[in-house]
Amino acid sequence: MTEEKKQNYYIGLMSGTSLDGIDAALCEIDAEGCTLVGGLTYPMPSGLRKRIVGMITAGEGSLHEIGMLDREIGMIFARAANALLEKLGVFREEVRAIGSHGQTLWHAPEGTVPMTMQLGDPSTIAALTGITTVADFRRKDIALGGQGAPLVPAFHRFVFGLLDEKSAVVNIGGIANITMLGEKTIGYDTGCGNVLMDSWISRHRSLPYDGDGAWAREGKVDDALLERMLDDPYFALPFPKSTGREYFNPAWLDGYLDGLEIVPADVQATLLELTARTIADEALRHDAARLVLCGGGARNGALVARIAALTPARVETSGEHGVSIDFMEAMAFAWLAYKRLRNEKIALSSVTGAREDTILGGVYE
Ligand SMILES: Nc1ncnc2c1ncn2[C@@H]1O[C@H](COP(=O)(O)OP(=O)(O)O)[C@@H](O)[C@H]1O
Ligand SMILES: [Mg+2]
Structure with a gap:
């Protein structure tokens, strides 16, 4: 593998509403395409899953619980990324960035104060993987009057x-x-x-x-x-x-x-x-x-x-x-990280109804 190729490695991390597991996808990305190098689904620990489902069902949780969940989800996402690197025999130095969706706890794009909340502290992911992490992909779109979804x-x-x-x-x-x-x-x-x-x-x-x-x-x-x-x-x-x-x-x-x-x-x-x-x-x-x-x-x-x-x-x-059924969405977040590091706007306003296309995500070194 050439040095140049290694520079094009990105990892996408995704856990959706099913809460079945964290999909981790290592992708090779350039302006022409996004190729899946390998992926794994890291099972969501049942205790963590229960707490997340419980909080969504109740529609409430203590400030302490929300803060802890944010860190714990970050830790499990980092574990998923590290397990993927180990499985594929790839070193963290070879990966440009992780794009992490986080776990949605609440999504309410309508109403007097539209909002969406994804937990999974990106600083924790960056610290535990040693890889620059891009996260918080939805809120800029919400701030511009969009749905923040789907991306x-x-x-x-x-x-x-x-x-x-x-x-x-x-x-x-x-x-x-x-x-x-x-x-x-x-x-x-x-x-x-x-x-x-x-x-x-x-x-x-x-x-x-x-x-x-x-x-x-x-x-x-x-x-x-x-x-x-x-x-x-x-x-x-x-x-x-x-x-x-x-x-x-x-x-x-x-x-x-x-x-x-x-x-x-x-x-x-x-x-x-x-x-x-x-x-x-x-x-x-x-x-x-x-x-x-x-x-x-x-x-x-x-x-x-x-x-x-x-x-x-x-x-x-x-x-x-030729695109994985299981890792399509995780691949999308690897690509969104790639786009964010290049400061490129994502053409989504026609989808989400946001006022304009914009750069999505925050970078955590
Ligand atoms: N073999 C299967 N038969 C039926 N349903 C399946 C099968 N494999 C996966 N699923 C469904 O797909 C869900 C996970 O899909 P996924 O794309 O990961 O969703 P999410 O993005 O919400 O996590 C599972 O909860 C299950 O309902
Ligand atoms: Mg899933």
Whole structure:
């Protein structure tokens, strides 16, 4: 490997609403492209996960608890980066920077004081890895009147270009988002991805997720519940829009289940249908001819089959286009770090509704 190549190494760190683990991706990046050298998912320790979910569910926490979580998430993110370097046999000196998303605790881009909060102290990451860390990617966009989310559409545009007319990228994490790769990039959160299915199977079967949608396949869609949920105001909101676990959570589901007698497997089938329908509806709205799926939900065969059945679009995975299904989002944060160190603006105002495109992120040496 040449010295020049080593200078192009960046690590992206991402943990999304699923809270399944920290995705760490080592990427080689230049103006032409972003290549995944290697990645790993560092499991989120269950105690930490419980505290984060508990705080989001309660919508509150003590100042001390928030401060501790910030540092502890920083430590676990650093551990993920260090484990990746060890796995790949790469030295920290070879990495220009880490781009860390942090863990979203609260995302409220609407209201009198729009805000978004990601924890995972970047100074801690920089100190424990010895690598310059770029973080806080969302708040400048919020400060400029934008949603602060989703950010991945800019990266989808960078790696896929236009692909061809009428192509969309759909990232199915805890929350799902769609990117239309038209002349002007459009992107927004379609609503729930896996988060409701995950919490339902966790409640009834103590499993973290419904592998390949096997449990959902055993049930049958309950039309009354589906219609109720589809009437939720989020789905009717015009874009730009973004959401999170503070909205799509077990309490949201319980509200719609109220007064209905449905066996658990049928609820799971209905939740899978809800995710498929709300994604397919947005693809239809933009007349998408091709859907490129990524994120953990792209590994749910039952979900992918329902999306394919509900839209005339060709349904593919990002893997078929040479971009990892599992590490796409972490790669995006490696690329955002690269862009920040070059002081380059990210073209996202057409996605988030911010007043202007801007430089995103803060640098922690
Ligand atoms: N084999 C699979 N079958 C079904 N669902 C899966 C599978 N693998 C991953 N998932 C889903 O993907 C989620 C993780 O997706 P991810 O893209 O990491 O989301 P996030 O960005 O919210 O962390 C898991 O919680 C699970 O719901
Ligand atoms: Mg994840």
